[in-house]
Amino acid sequence: MIRSLQRFGHAGLSVCAKFGWAGLFLVSALVGRPNVVLGFKLLVKQLYSVGVFSLIIIVVSGLFIGMVLGLQGYSILVDFGAESALGTMVSLTLLRELGPVVAALLFAGRAGSALTAEIGLMKATEQLSSLEMMGVDPLRRIIAPRFWAGQISLPILAIIFSVVAIYGSYMVGVQWLGVSEGAFWGNMRAAVDFREDTLNGIIKSVVFGAVITWIAVYQGYVAEPTSEGIGRATTRTVVHSSLAILGLDFLLTAVMFGEV
Amino acid sequence: MTEQSDILIKIRDLSFFREARPIFDGVNLDIPRGKITGIMGPSGTGKTTLLRLIGGQLRPNTGTVEVDGRNIPTLSRDQLYHVRERMGMLFQSAALFTDIDVFENVAFPLREHTDLSDSMIHDLVLMKLEAVGLRGARRLMPHELSGGMARRVALARAIALDPDFIMYDEPFAGQDPIAMGILVKLIRLLNDALNMTSIIVSHDIDETLGVADYVYVIANNKVIGHGTPDAIRADESPRVKQFIRGLPDGLVPFHYPAEPLEDDFL
Amino acid sequence: MRNKKIVEVGVGFFMIVGLIAFALLALQVSGLTHITPQKTYELTAQFGDIGSLKRRAAVAVAGVQIGQVKAITLNKEYYTAIVTMEIDANINNLPIDSAASIKTRGILGDNYISIALGFDDAFLRDGDEIEETYQALILEDLIGQFVAGQISKTGGE
Numbered sequence: 001m002i003r004s005l006q007r008f009g010h011a012g013l014s015v016c017a018k019f020g021w022a023g024l025f026l027v028s029a030l031v032g033r034p035n036v037v038l039g040f041k042l043l044v045k046q047l048y049s050v051g052v053f054s055l056i057i058i059v060v061s062g063l064f065i066g067m068v069l070g071l072q073g074y075s076i077l078v079d080f081g082a083e084s085a086l087g088t089m090v091s092l093t094l095l096r097e098l099g100p101v102v103a104a105l106l107f108a109g110r111a112g113s114a115l116t117a118e119i120g121l122m123k124a125t126e127q128l129s130s131l132e133m134m135g136v137d138p139l140r141r142i143i144a145p146r147f148w149a150g151q152i153s154l155p156i157l158a159i160i161f162s163v164v165a166i167y168g169s170y171m172v173g174v175q176w177l178g179v180s181e182g183a184f185w186g187n188m189r190a191a192v193d194f195r196e197d198t199l200n201g202i203i204k205s206v207v208f209g210a211v212i213t214w215i216a217v218y219q220g221y222v223a224e225p226t227s228e229g230i231g232r233a234t235t236r237t238v239v240h241s242s243l244a245i246l247g248l249d250f251l252l253t254a255v256m257f258g259e260v
Numbered sequence: 261m262t263e264q265s266d267i268l269i270k271i272r273d274l275s276f277f278r279e280a281r282p283i284f285d286g287v288n289l290d291i292p293r294g295k296i297t298g299i300m301g302p303s304g305t306g307k308t309t310l311l312r313l314i315g316g317q318l319r320p321n322t323g324t325v326e327v328d329g330r331n332i333p334t335l336s337r338d339q340l341y342h343v344r345e346r347m348g349m350l351f352q353s354a355a356l357f358t359d360i361d362v363f364e365n366v367a368f369p370l371r372e373h374t375d376l377s378d379s380m381i382h383d384l385v386l387m388k389l390e391a392v393g394l395r396g397a398r399r400l401m402p403h404e405l406s407g408g409m410a411r412r413v414a415l416a417r418a419i420a421l422d423p424d425f426i427m428y429d430e431p432f433a434g435q436d437p438i439a440m441g442i443l444v445k446l447i448r449l450l451n452d453a454l455n456m457t458s459i460i461v462s463h464d465i466d467e468t469l470g471v472a473d474y475v476y477v478i479a480n481n482k483v484i485g486h487g488t489p490d491a492i493r494a495d496e497s498p499r500v501k502q503f504i505r506g507l508p509d510g511l512v513p514f515h516y517p518a519e520p521l522e523d524d525f526l
Numbered sequence: 527m528r529n530k531k532i533v534e535v536g537v538g539f540f541m542i543v544g545l546i547a548f549a550l551l552a553l554q555v556s557g558l559t560h561i562t563p564q565k566t567y568e569l570t571a572q573f574g575d576i577g578s579l580k581r582r583a584a585v586a587v588a589g590v591q592i593g594q595v596k597a598i599t600l601n602k603e604y605y606t607a608i609v610t611m612e613i614d615a616n617i618n619n620l621p622i623d624s625a626a627s628i629k630t631r632g633i634l635g636d637n638y639i640s641i642a643l644g645f646d647d648a649f650l651r652d653g654d655e656i657e658e659t660y661q662a663l664i665l666e667d668l669i670g671q672f673v674a675g676q677i678s679k680t681g682g683e
Contacts, residue, residue: 126355135344156544189557
């Protein structure tokens with residue numbers, strides 16, 4: 001009895017310690033005199049590999065999810081003669097939940113795992129060590145620009161995702177199934193509040209962006225420098241990020257949309 | 261200029277433990293300035309760990325590691341990064357940055373630590389590449405290089421800032437005899453031409469004894485012998501002899517410490 | 527160098543697509559026409575029953591939205607609902623004898639407040655109350671009354 005309690009306590013403590021390390025790690029990467037010119041160049045490079053490379057998967061997935069929402073939403077709403085609410089339903093679903101969450105899940109799979117693998121490999125091939133020995137702090141040089149790039153990219157990707165998906169449902173709902181165009185956009189505009197729906201959705205993706213890239217760079221940095229270790233770290237990034245996204249999404253939703 | 265002592269790196273009573281396992285236990289080492297010092301020992305005796313202790317990537321449990329009079333373990337993070345600009349290190353895996361070409365790899369420390377103009381950097385990089393014989397390979401990417409070439413590029417990068425001393429981590433491991441010969445020649449050449457101090461960590465006995473001015477042999481967490489290459493070759497201490505002659509078993513045991521054989525099989 | 531150009535063009539493209547998407551969300555989807563909060567003034571009205579009127583419901587004249595419901599509170603003395611509305615400051619010529627009624631968009635739609643204009647020359651000002659109100663038509667009550675009427679009719683014969 002005491003033994004299992006002790007084991008439980010030990011597990012709790014080690015989880016706390018891990019969070020502490022990960023937090024310290026992030027703080028020491030981000031705090032400090034930034035080199036503006038160099039930092040900007042590095043950031044642009046990372047934005048390219050983190051953001052631009054994720055663009056295609058985000059646009060394609062957004063389009064299909066929007067089209068499916070249009071199709072399903074129509075077939076449900078038409079039973080109540082309420083197909084004019086299609087725009088409202090689709091846009092609120094996307095802006096509040098699907099946009100930030102699905103974009104974040106895709107981002108964790110596409111960019112997060114790549115970040116972990118890249119940093120893990122840099123560690124395995126002693127590139128991080130050699131940076132240190134050259135008197136260059138790998139936390140600021142390697143970790144910080146990647147973190148910021150992820151942090152900036154995800155909200156942009158989530159916005160693009162939502163917009164593409166809304167146009168996807170517009171294509172299916174209005175062009176194909178014949179919902180009135182005025183009703184589609186008009187009801188959407190009447191129902192969507194910029195601050196409460198759009199901005200809250202963006203805030204969600206900002207939080208997700210921070211969490212995913214944090215997990216990704218940390219897992220890469222602490223990965224065991226073997227091919228097996230990097231593989232495991234990459235998996236951990238995807239699993240931990242996905243769980244964190246879904247859990248945080250519930251919390252954020254409860255805070256943002258809880259009182260009605 | 262204050263008068264410089266002949267000893268660049270002075271290690272005293274160094275102890276280092278991984279978990280509870282001792283790696284070093286009371287090691288004393290002196291690295292003379294301007295010379296090539298070889299540190300030899302069987303694999304797994306923490307030779308690379310020693311380099312990391314000198315570079316400040318690891319902190320010893322006890323003891324001092326003085327580089328040019330400054331005790332590395334007590335330096336702050338910023339001071340440490342500053343001191344490291346005076347160190348060069350050649351990693352076993354070369355550790356080139358895989359996303360930039362040979363030229364940019366060598367230019368990296370220059371761009372990072374100096375405000376030199378592009379044309380100055382261009383000239384300096386080509387000089388360093390010329391020194392290792394790879395000026396023509398400047399536009400190749402690291403994955404296009406052979407192991408030996410990658411190591412030479414890494415060497416050019418390590419000397420880009422004209423460091424006070426350079427540490428070679430197993431420079432000969434996994435190289436064919438020709439590449440080995442080139443490296444031996446380069447190490448000697450660079451050491452003398454640039455007036456550097458070199459530390460070679462290796463278990464390749466012939467190459468290390470051939471190039472080094474002074475040699476330490478490490479085994480069982482301790483320095484078991486030191487002297488000039490000739491003295492080491494002639495050393496009659498059984499442990500040094502075992503290592504130098506390559507005898508499979510002796511005082512440096514063939515077996516990793518274990519329970520008596522019977523206990524494991526019964 | 528060419529590689530660098532591709533990177534920069536790519537990132538520029540990414541940023542611009544992001545900005546366009548954001549603008550579409552703000553204008554096309556959210557119907558945001560003013561970036562800064564619009565100038566508004568407040569009116570109140572008391573209703574016997576507001577049905578399912580919610581915060582942010584529309585306030586309209588002749589079907590055109592001119593503002594929205596800001597707050598709904600209960601008048602503890604008379605047990606009526608006090609609805610506070612924000613009206614666009616440009617619409618500053620609502621006669622003081624205008625009437626507010628709660629209506630439903632379609633059969634299943636949400637509630638909104640419709641303002642029927644009066645004829646007075648004086649106009650409503652910030653903080654004024656619309657005196658004349660018509661409470662929400664509750665569909666269930668109507669059906670209940672209708673059914674009860676049918677029953678009493680048949681019972682009377």
